[in-house]
Amino acid sequence: MTLAEVDASAWAELEGAAADPQSAFRYLNLCSVDAYGRPQARMVVLRRVDVARRVLEIHTDIRSPKWQEISANPLVTILGFGPQPKVQLRLQGSAELNGPASERAAEAWSQLPRSTRSTYMGGPPGDDISERPASESTAADADGQAVFGVLIFRAEMLDWFQLRHADNRRAVFAYDKLGALTSSRWVNP
Numbered sequence: 116m117t118l119a120e121v122d123a124s125a126w127a128e129l130e131g132a133a134a135d136p137q138s139a140f141r142y143l144n145l146c147s148v149d150a151y152g153r154p155q156a157r158m159v160v161l162r163r164v165d166v167a168r169r170v171l172e173i174h175t176d177i178r179s180p181k182w183q184e185i186s187a188n189p190l191v192t193i194l195g196f197g198p199q200p201k202v203q204l205r206l207q208g209s210a211e212l213n214g215p216a217s218e219r220a221a222e223a224w225s226q227l228p229r230s231t232r233s234t235y236m237g238g239p240p241g242d243d244i245s246e247r248p249a250s251e252s253t254a255a256d257a258d259g260q261a262v263f264g265v266l267i268f269r270a271e272m273l274d275w276f277q278l279r280h281a282d283n284r285r286a287v288f289a290y291d292k293l294g295a296l297t298s299s300r301w302v303n304p
């Protein structure tokens with residue numbers, strides 16, 4: 116594989132994963148740094164990919180700690196692993212937060228199935244269940260939409276690593292703000 120082919124295959128995998136719940140890259144690890152400088156990692160669902168712009172879309176509850184962390188520090192890393200072949204994708208970039216009042220969140224919300232919408236109707240993520248308000252059982256669609264946010268991740272760098280029996284391979288790619296590939300190189304694994 117050439118560097119261009121490695122880059123294209125990585126993004127094709129991600130693009131496919133957004134539409135395929137069985138893909139290994141459907142679930143990614145989103146890592147941010149909290150107010151204490153402590154690394155935080157959590158799995159998220161990859162909802163949409165714009166290959167040309169090198170953008171990944173993730174949905175979350177704006178009451179979750181990650182939303183606060185990322186609004187204070189938008190620099191994030193996204194980590195994924197596909198077992199066949201054994202490929203690690205490590206994407207560095209920044210996240211733009213689109214809150215409930217944004218057009219992007221309204222558009223994404225309008226396309227969510229009812230079952231997914233209902234996951235936003237409970238109490239704040241991480242809060243004690245006993246502290247949930249009694250009104251939760253009557254939570255409506257509007258309550259869910261009021262806390263629904265869309266995180267847009269723009270990749271600035273991809274670190275691709277393939278684990279093989281003897282000859283592991285690793286390549287690093289950089290992208291500009293519009294998503295164009297600006298550099299690519301093989302590096303020691």
Ligand SMILES: Cc1cc2nc3c(=O)[nH]c(=O)nc-3n(C[C@H](O)[C@H](O)[C@H](O)COP(=O)(O)O)c2cc1C
Pocket residue numbers: 142155156157158159160161173174175176179180181182240241
């Ligand atoms: C497979 C899987 C997928 C998940 N997808 C999401 C997601 O798309 N968005 C999200 O906010 N949380 C998702 N979660 C929950 C997060 O991993 C995390 O527990 C939660 O968002 C709270 O994170 P925070 O306290 O760092 O904000 C997922 C968890 C699992 C196990």
